[in-house]
Amino acid sequence: MRSILYGLVLGLTSLAAALSAAGNTLLVVIEDEADKAKYSTFWSDLTSRGFQLTYSTPKDTSLGLFHLGEPAYSHLLLLPPKSKGFGPNLTPKLIIEFVNAGSNVLLALSGDSSVPSAISSLLLELDITLPSDRTSLVVDHFNYDTKSASEQHDVLLLPSGSSGKKGIKDYFGVEGLVALPRAVGQVLGNESPLLSSIVKAPATAYTYSPKSDDTEADDLFATGSQISLVTAFQALNNARFTVLGSVAALEDKWFDASVQAATAGAKASKSSNRAFAEKLSAWTFKEAGVIKAGIVTHSLNETGQKTTDITKAGVELNPTIYRIKNDVYYSIAISEWSGTNWTPFTPAAGDAVQLDFSMLSPFHRLNLIPSQQTANATIFTQTFKLPDQHGIFNFYVNYQRPFVTSVEEKRTVTVRHFAHDEWPRSYVISGAWPWISGIWVTVVGWLVFVGLWLYSKPAQPKQDLKATKSDRSTRTSAAEHNMATMATPLHSISAATQTVDKSCPLPVLHLTAEGPKESRLLLLPTELLTQIIEYVFEDSSIGPVTHMPNGIAVLNSSYTASSKLWPLLACRQLYYDHQFLALAYTSFSITSPFANIDARLISLAPSLQSAIRSLTFVADDRHFRMLIAWGNCPFDMPNLQLDTLAIVLLSSSRWHFLFDHTRDLIQLLRRLHNLKRLVFVRNNASVKGSFKTWCNRLIGLILKIDHEQRYLVDPPNLEQVWWSWEYDAKAQTFTLEAAEARPLMGEDEYMRRSLGLMETLRVSVESEEWNPDPRSRVMYY
Numbered sequence: 001m002r003s004i005l006y007g008l009v010l011g012l013t014s015l016a017a018a019l020s021a022a023g024n025t026l027l028v029v030i031e032d033e034a035d036k037a038k039y040s041t042f043w044s045d046l047t048s049r050g051f052q053l054t055y056s057t058p059k060d061t062s063l064g065l066f067h068l069g070e071p072a073y074s075h076l077l078l079l080p081p082k083s084k085g086f087g088p089n090l091t092p093k094l095i096i097e098f099v100n101a102g103s104n105v106l107l108a109l110s111g112d113s114s115v116p117s118a119i120s121s122l123l124l125e126l127d128i129t130l131p132s133d134r135t136s137l138v139v140d141h142f143n144y145d146t147k148s149a150s151e152q153h154d155v156l157l158l159p160s161g162s163s164g165k166k167g168i169k170d171y172f173g174v175e176g177l178v179a180l181p182r183a184v185g186q187v188l189g190n191e192s193p194l195l196s197s198i199v200k201a202p203a204t205a206y207t208y209s210p211k212s213d214d215t216e217a218d219d220l221f222a223t224g225s226q227i228s229l230v231t232a233f234q235a236l237n238n239a240r241f242t243v244l245g246s247v248a249a250l251e252d253k254w255f256d257a258s259v260q261a262a263t264a265g266a267k268a269s270k271s272s273n274r275a276f277a278e279k280l281s282a283w284t285f286k287e288a289g290v291i292k293a294g295i296v297t298h299s300l301n302e303t304g305q306k307t308t309d310i311t312k313a314g315v316e317l318n319p320t321i322y323r324i325k326n327d328v329y330y331s332i333a334i335s336e337w338s339g340t341n342w343t344p345f346t347p348a349a350g351d352a353v354q355l356d357f358s359m360l361s362p363f364h365r366l367n368l369i370p371s372q373q374t375a376n377a378t379i380f381t382q383t384f385k386l387p388d389q390h391g392i393f394n395f396y397v398n399y400q401r402p403f404v405t406s407v408e409e410k411r412t413v414t415v416r417h418f419a420h421d422e423w424p425r426s427y428v429i430s431g432a433w434p435w436i437s438g439i440w441v442t443v444v445g446w447l448v449f450v451g452l453w454l455y456s457k458p459a460q461p462k463q464d465l466k467a468t469k470s471d472r473s474t475r476t477s478a479a480e481h482n483m484a485t486m487a488t489p490l491h492s493i494s495a496a497t498q499t500v501d502k503s504c505p506l507p508v509l510h511l512t513a514e515g516p517k518e519s520r521l522l523l524l525p526t527e528l529l530t531q532i533i534e535y536v537f538e539d540s541s542i543g544p545v546t547h548m549p550n551g552i553a554v555l556n557s558s559y560t561a562s563s564k565l566w567p568l569l570a571c572r573q574l575y576y577d578h579q580f581l582a583l584a585y586t587s588f589s590i591t592s593p594f595a596n597i598d599a600r601l602i603s604l605a606p607s608l609q610s611a612i613r614s615l616t617f618v619a620d621d622r623h624f625r626m627l628i629a630w631g632n633c634p635f636d637m638p639n640l641q642l643d644t645l646a647i648v649l650l651s652s653s654r655w656h657f658l659f660d661h662t663r664d665l666i667q668l669l670r671r672l673h674n675l676k677r678l679v680f681v682r683n684n685a686s687v688k689g690s691f692k693t694w695c696n697r698l699i700g701l702i703l704k705i706d707h708e709q710r711y712l713v714d715p716p717n718l719e720q721v722w723w724s725w726e727y728d729a730k731a732q733t734f735t736l737e738a739a740e741a742r743p744l745m746g747e748d749e750y751m752r753r754s755l756g757l758m759e760t761l762r763v764s765v766e767s768e769e770w771n772p773d774p775r776s777r778v779m780y781y
Helices: 001-018 032-050 092-100 117-124 273-284 429-454 462-485 528-539 562-569 571-585 597-602 606-611 619-628 659-667 691-711 747-766
Strands: 025-029 053-054 075-078 104-110 137-140 155-159 179-182 195-200 207-208 229-233 240-246 293-302 322-323 329-335 342-344 354-360 362-367 367-373 378-385 391-401 404-416 511-513 516-517 545-547 554-555 587-590 614-620 642-649 675-681 722-728 732-738
Touching: 032 053, 032 273, 092 104, 092 117, 104 273, 179 273, 229 273, 240 273, 293 391, 293 404, 293 571, 329 391, 362 378, 528 562, 528 571, 554 675, 562 571, 571 606, 614 619, 619 659, 659 691, 691 722, 691 747
Parallel strands: 025 053, 025 075, 075 104, 104 240, 322 404, 587 614, 614 642, 642 675
Antiparallel strands: 137 207, 155 179, 195 229, 229 240, 293 329, 329 342, 329 378, 354 362, 354 391, 367 378, 391 404, 511 516, 545 554, 675 732, 722 732
């Protein structure tokens, strides 16, 4: 008998336990006690799920959200008041503090009465905007209930909040249609990633004010999918704030009301308001969409094992130090609250939990694989090789998705370099084999040479010495004759001795046994010779920048300027006569980001500096910081007269923060002379905020600063050089062409001339892909 009573008490206790993962105390604020009966079914559903409901009115002086500095309730349900607000105990500031403390709020609105200004102020804190006309509601002439709103069309029949988006879980989908009578529409801001729309209005819906019957289309607050009827806000501390545009949707009469859509052939059916209200309140009060991280482990994986039970292998778990190029194993257990207990978490289709192994930026970003499930968790694992970089790294999992609580787990470890006794022997390293072979070839070759030199030739007889001396004197006389012939002026050499060596591209002066023979090339007229030399050097088929098969411009690492200057080595006369022409037609490339470009240019004579027309160098953030020190000409060298200066971004695993140098670069462009064309080549580098976005912001800031310096500064500060621009989306290059500075003119004339430029910039900005980096959305114009 005692065991039966004990089991009965235990069963009742389990039924009374709240299904929420955040507590079971719920404060319901309703202004009129008589209105409680309208929502009796909703209250009974909450009570059956284990919530302890406390009813209060805004006028209750004992009402308070906090007790001893802590939230007095786990959740808050606010029904729309008929007065100007919720009173001094429920100000917007207190409600925001309530959310910041980790509690959840469900706010219902109604189009039957005007929305208090206090609620509008509260929602503006969350970047949610309500219509300025406080009596506005949402009307749709195509998606309404023909039974209850055949004339007003203000009872919307819509499917539930099934997002349908790839990678997002649906916690609000129910069968059938949801009735939203006299709903208040909301418009969500674009800046907050914490906002999500659960139910959006159809494309045919619009906001309507019953007080003004002559509302024009241009005066509408919002239309179509701009309107959110049910909105979810999840704070950084995972507290939830839900805005329901129609409080009447929670009334008993709409929980099982018979509705009929306005579409042709539609039949009457019961509304799904009760099921939708259950799912909406379950998500708001953290009965659904709640996940947490469990055990996090990482260890060495030198044996290549992929089992999750790594404790059996005798490997140390969670070490604080690793070595570069170690194979490591990482696992994290993630659980999801099902309403009664923790269950294994399964991401939505098309979604994955990602692991970042990062220092300042990620060196690895890997999708974690769900390799095993326990009774209450899914274990996500991944194996990878550590980068060849020592320092302080983090195993970082930051899983943030709409309608799901965020999971953030960071484990900091040290990655050291190889110890002295950990380097492999030289004969094991394949790259050392040529050097080892060279050592032994040198040793063997020296021994063979010594052996041959000592033992290969016998001693010469004495009778042959005289013949050797006579042959030596004969060769000496022939050499003296040749030297005398070489001293003879070129014009005195017989034309019959002038031959052309056709095996050499540029025939030059040759020394033969009969004497020197001069090439005919140097005897050509100067104009014809110059055209030939120009034809040789003007070949531009190969340059510092090449294009991949998909059209993207990248650095040509195999290109060298010496490959185009080799004709100057044909003879000294050709070198002195045409060195300036060769420099003008040659594109010079500096591929090392650590090269001292200024020192290389200063080492040249001023005349050689002025002959250079094309220069390409690889740049990182250090080079962009040095641009401001150039002065009025490239590299602060007045002798340098460049036609093209190409800046190729360094392609590596590090990010380029080009937005940090935009303003300094514009100040340089306004005064930069001795340069006709400036080209930026992305070179498949990682640009924070995207390369095209930076180009658009650079142009926008050029227009803005030019306008400020002309009309907001006294006296006007005009630019010394004006630049036209062109962005090649296929090659991913950005070109600036120097032009004459624009004269001083009236502001109206200036704006009229700039209208075409601003329109081109607007079209380019609208074609940008959305980027999660907030700096890419900062507008400079």
